[in-house]
Amino acid sequence: MPAFDLNALLQAEGIDPQGVVVLRHRPYEPELRKLFPWLIAERRDLFNAYQSTHGKPVEASVARAAYVASFFGHAAGKAVFVGLYRVNGSVRISRDDYWAMPEHRQLAEFGMKGMAERDACLLFDLEPLAAMSEWSGRLVCGWPGLERAWRRWAANNVFPVHAIAAESLLVAPMPRWQELVLDWKQLRALPMSWQAALQQWCGISYIRDKASGKGYVGSAYGQDNLLGRWLNYAASGHGGNKLLRELNPDRFEFSILQLLNHDAEATDVVAAENTWKLRLHTRALDGLNDN
Incomplete structure (x- = not known):
């Protein structure tokens, strides 16, 4: 496979990597993490709700970005592409507003801890784009730097393409x-x-x-x-x-x-x-x- 990376793919779509923040989602809650690939594949409404709010450091980065490139951390040092999103702004919501959203309540049933320690957060309007959507669940990129740091600015990093799978990696075949x-x-x-x-x-x-x-x-x-x-x-x-x-x-x-x-x-x-x-x-x- 020719040597190329995420930034080259973004540029091929006419998107400047300077404005793209790359997120590698991997829930820390064990129960939610076990289900997360299925939710990405089958319940994109819940995944979109999950990534519409963030802790303060990531929140600040998304607020400055024009686009979000979302990935799932399926293996050490690697990430599976989920989708590309345009950031259309945000609104500040209270903890009560957060838990009033039915998607957040359902995610809580699947193990998400959610907004507990903060009184308010930003709720981002992330518009899914058609660009690169054919690679959702199939494009595997390397994740530079520390595993625990799950956000990166695209232009400041190299995300080498490791593979493009024939089928989605989000849902494994059912066991016998x-x-x-x-x-x-x-x-x-x-x-x-x-x-x-x-x-x-x-x-x-x-x-x-x-x-x-x-x-x-x-x-x-x-x-x-x-x-x-x-x-x-x-x-x-x-x-x-x-x-x-x-x-x-x-x-x-x-x-x-x-x-x-x-x-x-x-x-x-x-x-x-x-x-x-x-x-x-x-x-x-x-x-x-x-x-």
């Missing part, structure tokens, strides 16, 4: 069903490609409460199969089940015990479900099934 283990927050942000696979699968799922070690066995069949069952849990946390309703879904792990033919009869699926309840001792009081 035998290896799939998700927590509740991940269940609420499932990538569309993973949802499509789960919709095809009829089978037996398992919920483990990490706090008690007890388990719950459930069957999934019908139009949406495992996807429908898990989206129900994602929405409510308990899926209407009495014993699960009493617990904190943030402590749940979801996995698959068995797949069955897509056209399996409901009676056969329920019969398989009952054998798993028996073998795993998930009926109360040993487990979380109340039947």
Whole structure:
């Protein structure tokens, strides 16, 4: 691959690197960091809300910039390009204004700490641009200097292009069903490609409460199969089940015990479900099934 960098790409789009601040996002909150690539790929509204406010040092830089080049810190010393944004100004908002935004409240449910110590901050109007959008999730650049410093002025640094992937690096292929283990927050942000696979699968799922070690066995069949069952849990946390309703879904792990033919009869699926309840001792009081 020819030697070129981010600044050369910006100039090819007619954008002066002097006015571009480069941000390498990598949330410090472990739960949010685990979900962040999925949110970038599937929930750009939440990502845009996330990067619309910053701590004071970064806030000052964005306020002086004409453009923001956003990246995700997916590996040490490297960053995956997310998008290019025009800075159309900002307004000062209070802490109450910040938490009144539904996107910020949803990000908080995914683990974001958000605005806690400051009374006010700038809310930036970042307009996504079409320029370089075809490389979102695919362009990998080197990140100069310290890992912890997650902003750089484009013109003052070199961001070498390491690779341009054929497919997006933000959403990895789904693991084999035998290896799939998700927590509740991940269940609420499932990538569309993973949802499509789960919709095809009829089978037996398992919920483990990490706090008690007890388990719950459930069957999934019908139009949406495992996807429908898990989206129900994602929405409510308990899926209407009495014993699960009493617990904190943030402590749940979801996995698959068995797949069955897509056209399996409901009676056969329920019969398989009952054998798993028996073998795993998930009926109360040993487990979380109340039947």
